[in-house]
Amino acid sequence: MKTLSRLLRSPEAVAGFALLAGMAAMALLAPLLFPADPLAIAGPPLTPPFETWQHVFGTDRLGRDVLAGLFHGARTSLAVGLAAAAAAIVAGSLIGTAAGFAGGLADEALMRVTDAFQTVPAFLLALAFVSVAGPSLTTVVAAIALGAWTGPARIARAEILSLRERDFVAGARVVGMHPVEIALREVLPNALPPVLALSSVIVAGAVLIEASLSFLGLGDPNRVTWGGMIAEGRTVLRSAPFLSIIPGIALVLTVLGVYLAGEGVVEASAARRSFA
Amino acid sequence: MKSPLLSATGLQKTFRRGENRFAALAGVDLEIAAGETLALVGPSGSGKSTLARVLMRLIEPDAGALRFAGENLLALTGSRLRAIRSRFQMVFQDPLAAFNPRATVERVLYDPLRIHRIAGRGERPQRIGALLERVGLADTLRGRRIHEISGGQRQRVAIARAIATGPELVVLDEAVSALDVSVRAEIMALLACLQREQNIAYLFISHDLALVRDTAHRVAVIDQGRIVETGEAKRLIAAPASAMGKALVAAAMKLPRRNGPEFLP
Amino acid sequence: MSTLLEISGLRVRYRSGRSEAEALRGIDLSLSASERVAVIGESGSGKSTLALAIAGLLPRDTLLEGDIRWPGLAHAPRNGKDIGFVFQDPGGTLDPVISVGRQVAEVAEVNLGFSRRRAMDLAAELFERVRLQGTLLHAYPHQLSGGQRQRVGIAAAIAAGPAVLVADEPTSALDTIVQAEIVSLIGRLVRESGMALLIVSHDIALAVAIADRIVVLKDGAVVEAGESAEIVARPRAAYTQKLLAACLTLDETADEGAL
Numbered sequence: 001m002k003t004l005s006r007l008l009r010s011p012e013a014v015a016g017f018a019l020l021a022g023m024a025a026m027a028l029l030a031p032l033l034f035p036a037d038p039l040a041i042a043g044p045p046l047t048p049p050f051e052t053w054q055h056v057f058g059t060d061r062l063g064r065d066v067l068a069g070l071f072h073g074a075r076t077s078l079a080v081g082l083a084a085a086a087a088a089i090v091a092g093s094l095i096g097t098a099a100g101f102a103g104g105l106a107d108e109a110l111m112r113v114t115d116a117f118q119t120v121p122a123f124l125l126a127l128a129f130v131s132v133a134g135p136s137l138t139t140v141v142a143a144i145a146l147g148a149w150t151g152p153a154r155i156a157r158a159e160i161l162s163l164r165e166r167d168f169v170a171g172a173r174v175v176g177m178h179p180v181e182i183a184l185r186e187v188l189p190n191a192l193p194p195v196l197a198l199s200s201v202i203v204a205g206a207v208l209i210e211a212s213l214s215f216l217g218l219g220d221p222n223r224v225t226w227g228g229m230i231a232e233g234r235t236v237l238r239s240a241p242f243l244s245i246i247p248g249i250a251l252v253l254t255v256l257g258v259y260l261a262g263e264g265v266v267e268a269s270a271a272r273r274s275f276a
Numbered sequence: 277m278k279s280p281l282l283s284a285t286g287l288q289k290t291f292r293r294g295e296n297r298f299a300a301l302a303g304v305d306l307e308i309a310a311g312e313t314l315a316l317v318g319p320s321g322s323g324k325s326t327l328a329r330v331l332m333r334l335i336e337p338d339a340g341a342l343r344f345a346g347e348n349l350l351a352l353t354g355s356r357l358r359a360i361r362s363r364f365q366m367v368f369q370d371p372l373a374a375f376n377p378r379a380t381v382e383r384v385l386y387d388p389l390r391i392h393r394i395a396g397r398g399e400r401p402q403r404i405g406a407l408l409e410r411v412g413l414a415d416t417l418r419g420r421r422i423h424e425i426s427g428g429q430r431q432r433v434a435i436a437r438a439i440a441t442g443p444e445l446v447v448l449d450e451a452v453s454a455l456d457v458s459v460r461a462e463i464m465a466l467l468a469c470l471q472r473e474q475n476i477a478y479l480f481i482s483h484d485l486a487l488v489r490d491t492a493h494r495v496a497v498i499d500q501g502r503i504v505e506t507g508e509a510k511r512l513i514a515a516p517a518s519a520m521g522k523a524l525v526a527a528a529m530k531l532p533r534r535n536g537p538e539f540l541p
Numbered sequence: 542m543s544t545l546l547e548i549s550g551l552r553v554r555y556r557s558g559r560s561e562a563e564a565l566r567g568i569d570l571s572l573s574a575s576e577r578v579a580v581i582g583e584s585g586s587g588k589s590t591l592a593l594a595i596a597g598l599l600p601r602d603t604l605l606e607g608d609i610r611w612p613g614l615a616h617a618p619r620n621g622k623d624i625g626f627v628f629q630d631p632g633g634t635l636d637p638v639i640s641v642g643r644q645v646a647e648v649a650e651v652n653l654g655f656s657r658r659r660a661m662d663l664a665a666e667l668f669e670r671v672r673l674q675g676t677l678l679h680a681y682p683h684q685l686s687g688g689q690r691q692r693v694g695i696a697a698a699i700a701a702g703p704a705v706l707v708a709d710e711p712t713s714a715l716d717t718i719v720q721a722e723i724v725s726l727i728g729r730l731v732r733e734s735g736m737a738l739l740i741v742s743h744d745i746a747l748a749v750a751i752a753d754r755i756v757v758l759k760d761g762a763v764v765e766a767g768e769s770a771e772i773v774a775r776p777r778a779a780y781t782q783k784l785l786a787a788c789l790t791l792d793e794t795a796d797e798g799a800l
Contacts, residue, residue, distance in 0.1 A: 190378065458787045460787065
């Protein structure tokens with residue numbers, strides 16, 4: 001409760017959550033407000049925005065409604081962003097926990113693998129993965145997670161290394177607890193808060209990578225994505241810049257919202273911890 | 277002395293950090309009989325805590341032998357080691373650090389019962405109630421989190437956890453050093469009472485001889501990883517033979533003789 | 542002796558969210574120049590709050606009523622210059638990335654306007670006074686033992702020649718041998734320089750060893766105050782008697798029976 005009230009007192013956090021709530025509402029309401037296929041032709045091509053009520057944000061080269069695309073694109077962006085971040089955090093914390101607990105050779109090996117992944121830019125990794133595995137929603141999620149798990153893994157490992165020397169772990173051993181139970185029940189939950197603090201950065205990064213992949217035509221072809229919409233508008237950038245600018249703004253607002261909200265949560269919970 | 281409950285011979289442990297080596301234990305011999313209190317006293321860095329952790333099988337010694345109730349403790353691993361842990365327990369100096377910060381009192385006491393399959397599942401809540409009563413805590417504390425209760429209460433919970441499995445030996449690693457004097461006296465009385473009723477042996481680790489004098493049967497003085505002196509508590513404190521024993525006695529706090537009315541209970 | 546510090550009706554309340562906790566409920570206390578006073582009590586008695594209040598180190602949103610006056614000083618007291626503060630945990634108050642000698646020297650630079658060179662000379666001198674080897678001037682806090690760190694803390698506290706040394710449980714984190722050394726060090730320094738001493742402790746035996754006067758605190762109020770010897774010999778308050786009874790020392794007659 002206290003964390004929540006502190007959260008609501010910070011204007012940045014409130015703005016962030018408002019933006020995110022807006023995006024989530026768009027994603028959830030898309031099928032209700034725009035039940036038609038957003039990829040289908042809805043009107044005359046290249047209608048400029050604010051000309052007819054039917055196509056408030058206008059239509060693209062093929063006559064598809066931009067507003068409908070924006071709403072349905074929110075679904076893809078958020079779904080991919082959240083799924084990829086979740087996958088990266090779960091995989092990363094498990095690998096980091098394993099490395100931190102195993103120590104010795106296993107730790108060395110896992111950390112060198114982490115290094116290897118970290119030296120390759122996340123976007124190139126995703127690009128390579130999708131070009132080999134083919135563009136679909138799941139491969140895009142996997143491709144993004146592939147480049148993002150190293151951060152959580154490193155932080156989880158560092159936390160585990162410090163937590164595992166603490167007396168309460170010794171206490172659990174004295175009581176006779178099984179090492180796996182100690183790892184999963186005693187140590188991991190205490191190592192997670194700093195890992196979760198990374199999540200906003202990862203979600204924001206994932207949303208951007210998804211958009212970039214779609215921009216390059218490597219997104220799921222059966223779904224509307226903001227990146228795809230920006231790419232679509234590129235050919236008519238001089239005559240109809242709104243086609244790229246509108247989804248671009250949506251992208252910026254989403255990433256901004258994720259950052260601000262994440263920052264707010266971290267600040268509020270840090271404040272709570274310092275008072276405890 | 278009849279065959280001891282715990283015997284350690286030639287325990288050695290050297291910590292290495294890069295080029296630096298630090299011999300925390302340089303050949304420790306120690307025996308604890310069933311039901312006795314052996315105090316282990318020494319300054320910081322003398323190896324007290326390392327020894328406690330080696331005896332508890334939390335740290336592997338480099339060399340030496342360790343027998344508990346006739347079993348070769350160092351030979352036990354995995355599930356057999358976990359099983360025998362019910363028979364020797366430990367209370368840490370800082371009870372806040374010794375518990376999972378998220379745990380409730382109930383969970384802390386439930387774990388040892390569950391792990392060592394003590395009492396049936398349905399009977400355990402009642403067992404926890406009995407344990408809380410044993411250590412003088414109200415049943416209403418059950419649902420509280422560890423950080424919500426006072427330091428003295430925490431140390432009582434730690435003792436309840438240690439005796440939950442009916443151990444024969446409890447290592448008290450500076451278990452009362454961080455407590456207020458009046459709380460400390462209460463905890464010492466509780467420990468004495470538990471020892472009488474359940475014949476528990478204590479290894480009472482402290483740096484304070486004044487605290488040890490009235491509480492221990494025997495005292496072992498440790499200095500630089502070696503036991504330099506062992507003896508009956510009052511005799512050793514009255515006339516320490518080793519240099520470290522003398523230094524500890526000299527450093528213990530002294531009050532001027534009191535002539536006023538007798539107020540001691 | 543002239544009065545250095547005069548506290549009257551001091552009340553301190555801590556605020557956390559909407560709740561308030563009263564730490565001190567009306568304290569009257571005076572300290573003469575070069576007098577040694579020990580404030581003793583158990584956790585929650587408000588003894589540390591009192592030390593922090595005197596040094597002006599309480600958190601900003603603390604509610605403070607009553608008076609803390611310094612008739613012995615011509616100006617408002619400055620921390621470091623007029624008040625030297627020794628903390629319980631010396632490790633926590635030293636900067637881990639600056640050599641300990643520099644940290645002591647900085648106190649003199651800031652408060653006495655010494656040059657870097659002169660301040661470092663003073664630090665060397667202070668290290669001698671607190672019985673630390675000169676080679677340790679260039680050591681970092683993590684390279685020192687707990688006792689050595691507390692000596693550095695004391696050297697920093699007395700660097701600017703304060704009128705009063707406030708020590709908040711200066712030995713609680715140390716083992717008995719080191720504790721005895723630090724207590725005698727503080728006693729010697731205070732005697733040598735004529736500083737007043739206000740030492741906060743939970744240990745009545747330690748208080749007797751170092752202070753002329755003892756103030757017993759319980760639940761934020763003074764239970765008993767008087768000459769040290771008098772308090773030990775004839776404690777009036779039941780609480781003081783309880784503290785004395787619970788205090789284990791070596792030269793009481795031994796009670797029969799072990800644990």
